[in-house]
Amino acid sequence: MTIFHSCRGHGTYLQDNKLKASVAGFVEKVGKLICVKPVKSRYNGEVGDVVVGIITEVGQRRWKVDTYSRLDSLLMLSAVNLPGGELRRRSEKDELMMRQHLTEGDLISAEVQSVHGDGSLALHTRSLKYGKLIQGTLVTVAPALIKRCKTHFHNLECGASIILGNNGYIWISPLLKEDAENQTTKSDTSTLEREIVARLRNCIMALAERQMLLYDTSITYTYEASLNYQVSQHKK
Amino acid sequence: MSSSTLSEGRKQFIVDGVTQDCRADGRRCIDFRRFQIETGIVSNTNGSARLRQYGTDVLVGIKAEIGQPKQERSNTGHLEFYVDCSSYNTTEIDGHIGDFTTQLTKSLERIYDSENVLDLKSLTIIAGEQVWVLYIDAVVLECCGNLLDCISIAVKAALYNTRIPGVSVNDEEGVLELEISDDPNDEKKLSIDKVPVIVSCNKIGHRYVVDATQEEECCSSGRLLIAVNDRNNICSLQKSGTGSLDPSTIFEMIETARQAAVPLNQELLQTLKREERSNNDKCGFFAN
C-alpha cells in the first residue's frame, strides 16, 4: 500500500515506504487513516467506556485496578464517591480509610475518565450506578466480542442483571433489590435466582467460545434456547 | 483468570451457592465436569494420554528404560514420577512453584506406593540387576481447579496405553547381553485394573463439593484427596488445604468419593477399550 495518500493508524508499521500490518485482524479505513483492529488483544480503553475491574493494590490516595488492559488502570481517591456520599476535599483520614472502602480482590464497575500518555486508563465511579459489586459471578471473554452499545447495564427479563464491561469482564448478578441503592448489605439470593445466574454464565461462555458478538439480545436468545436443558447438564 | 484472591463478596456468593446445592456453573455438589481423553498421541513414548476438561489440559508421557532396581525392593521394577507445571504459572502459585510441583509429584507417588497397585514384578529383566524403570511425567498445560484428579486419570490412561518391548537375555561366556526386540506383537501390556483414580472433595461452608473449579478451591477451607481403584478399595488419603475437617465429614467424603469413583472408573475403561479398538486417526492437538 503506497504511502502518499494515507496515514498510519494502530496495528500497522512503515517499511521502505510500504504500509504493513503488524497484527492479525480486520483492516479499518476511516478517511485517510488506515488501522488494523486485532481480533484477540488486551483491552485498550476509550473515554466513556463502562468497564468492570478488580482491585489489585491499595496505594497512596489511589487504587490499582486490573481491567485486562496492558497496564493496570488507576482509580484516584478523588474519583470515588465517599461512602456517606458527601462531597468534600479528601482529607488524610480518608486515605487511612481507603482499605475499608475497597480492598484487594474487590470488584468494581467504573467508567473511563481519561487515557494517559502510556495508554493506562484513569477510572471514576462518581455516579450511583457505578461502585462495588458484591453478589454475583464474573465471566472473562475477549474484549473484542463485546458490542459497543448505548448502555452496558442490562436488567434482563429472565431475572438477572448484567454489566457488559467493554474490557471483556462480564458481571452477572441477581436482580438488584430496588431498595438497596448500592448493595453493601449481604442479601441472600434464592436458589432460583442462582440457577438463572448459572445458566446465563454458561450461555455467555458458549457464545464467547464460538466468537459470537455479545450484547443483551444475543444473550437473551441463547438463554431462551438453553431453557430446555437442565442447568446442571450444561457442557461447562 | 486474572487476580488470584477472590473478594469476600464473591467467596460468600460461592459458599451460599454450595449450601443451596447450585454451584456457580449450575452443577450440583456431586456432579463432575465432562472430560475428553485420548491416548497414544505422542510418538516416541511407550505410552501417552491427554485429558481435556473445560479449563484443564494435562498431557502424560511414559518412557520405559532399563535401570538398576532400588535397594530395598531389588526384584521389582519401579516408577519415577514428575509433574511439570511451568507453563501454567498463574499468580497464586508464582514464587513457590517448587512447592506446588513437589506437592503434586508426592501425591501421585503416594498412590502407587503399595506393590499390589501395578504388577511391578513383571518389569524385572534380571532380578537384582536389570529392571524396567517407568518414568511417568505429566505436563500441565492449563488448569482450572481439580488438577490432581485429572492427572491421576491421565496417568491411568497412559499406563493402559503403555507397551513394553520384549527383552531376550543371552549370555555368551558369562557376559550378560540384553537384546530388545522391536516387533510389535511380543510387547507386554500393563494391567491397570488395580490402578486407582483420585477423587478430591473440597469442604466449602458446611458442605463439600466434588471436582471443584479454581474459584471454588479458593474459598474451600479443606480438601481431601481420596484414591479409589476399580475394586472400590481406598488406596490413599490425603488432607490438604489450610482448614481442618471434622472426623464425621471425613468418613462422609470417603463414602461419596467411593460412590462417585465407580462410574468414573467404568466409563474410563470403556472409553479406553473403545478407543483402542477403533484406533481411528487421532485428532491430537487440533481439536479445540
Added chain:
Amino acid sequence: MAAEVGNPVIPGQRLGSIDQFSAGLGTYVRQRHIYASLVGYKDIISQAGQLPKIQIKTGNVSCNLPTIGKVVTAKVLNVNPRFCRVLIICIGTTPLKEPFKGTIRKEDIRATEKDKVDMYNCFKPGDAVLAEVISLGDPRSYYLSTAKNELGVIFAKSTAGHPMVPISWTEMQCPHTEKIELRKVAGIKYWTDS
C-alpha cells in the same frame, strides 16, 4: 469440667461459659464457651457492673507487635524529602527480638504547618525516635507519626560524634562544639522524668 481458678491450663481447655464470664486476655470464645489460647494460670478479675473477666496469667512476656496507637522507639535508617525509613526496635518499654520496618511520612511529622516541613531538619540517620503507630501501612512497613509534642527525637549524635542536648523543640546542641543542629525534638515531658 471447667478448670478452677489458679490451676494451670493449656490452650484448648474450657474455662467457663459465656453467660457467666466475659473473655479476657489469652482466651477465645467458641459456641458459647470460653477456651484458653495460652499456657498459663486461669484467674478471674471481677469488674464493677459487668461479668467477671477470665484471663490467663502466663509466665513469659507475651509477644507483641506494633499495633495502631502504641508508642514505639525506632532508629532512623535513611531520610528522603518525602518520608524517612526507621527500624522499630522496641514497643512501649519491651524490646523486640527482631525489628520491624517503619516509615514516617512527611505529613505525619508535625501537627502544625504540615507542608512547610523540611525532612532534613527533623531527622538524621542514626537518631533514636519516639513515634506512634498510626496504620498497618503497606506490605513493606508500618506508618508512624511524631505529630504529638512528646514524640520525636530522643537521642542524636552531633557531627562531632557527641550526644547532643536539646535546647528547644526544634534545636539540639553539641556540648563540646556548641554547634546547633535542627531536629524535631521530643517534648520536655520526656527529658524531665527520664
Added chain:
Amino acid sequence: MRKDYQLPKFYDRLVCRTGAVSQAVGSAYIELRNTKIICAVYGPREVAKKQEFNIQATVACELKFATFSCRRRRRHIQDSQEKEYSQIIVQALQPVVRLDKYPKSQIDIFITVLQNDGSVLGGAITAASVALADSGIEIFDVAIGCCLRQIGDLSLIDPTYLEEEGRLNNEEEDEIVTNANVTIALLPSLNQVSALIMNGELDVDSTQRIIKDCLEGCIRIYPVVRECLTKSLEEKMSRN
C-alpha cells in the same frame, strides 16, 4: 515383632520437654522411643519476601532430617520428602494458630529430626505444637500427631522404622496382606482433624476402623503433652 500390639492403657512412649533452644521464642524436644525430634519457633516477625498485603499471619515450616539420622545418610539440601513433610506440617498447624492476632507477620517453625526410628511425621506435628504453646503465640488447641501401621489385622501405634517399612517375617512373598500407614493430626478439644495421610490399599470399613484407632492414639497422647506443658509452666513461674 513387638508384643504390645493393642493400644496401651497408659501411654508411656512419648517424652517431651520444652525450652530446648534458648534463643528461640518457643522450643520443644520430643522422644518417641528411639525417634528424637527437636523443634524451634521464631516469630511473629517480619515477612521475608513481600508480596501482597496480608492481614493475617503466615505460618512457615522447614523440616530437616539430620544427615546422620536415618539408616542411609541424607543430603544437606532439603529433598522432596522433607519438603512434603514441611508442607503437611504447615497445613496441620495453620488452623491452630490465631492468625488474625498477628497481622502482616510470619511465624517460622524449624524442625530437625535427630534420630529417625519410624513415625516421624506424627512426632514432628506434636513437637511443633508443643513449641508453639511454649512460645506464647496464641493458639486454639494443641495439635497431636500420631502414626499407625496396619499389617494384616495387626495395628501398631507409633510404629518403629522396621515395622513401618518391613513386613511380617512369616509373610510369604506373594501373599497379599493389607498393609497401610496412616498419620493423623487431631485437635483434641475442637475434635477436628487438621492433617491426614494414608497410603496402602484398604477397603472402606477397615479404612474407617484404622482412622478411629489412630484418633484413639492421639487422645491417649494428649495427657502426656498436657502434663509436660504444665510442668514447664511451673518451672518458668518458679524461676522468675
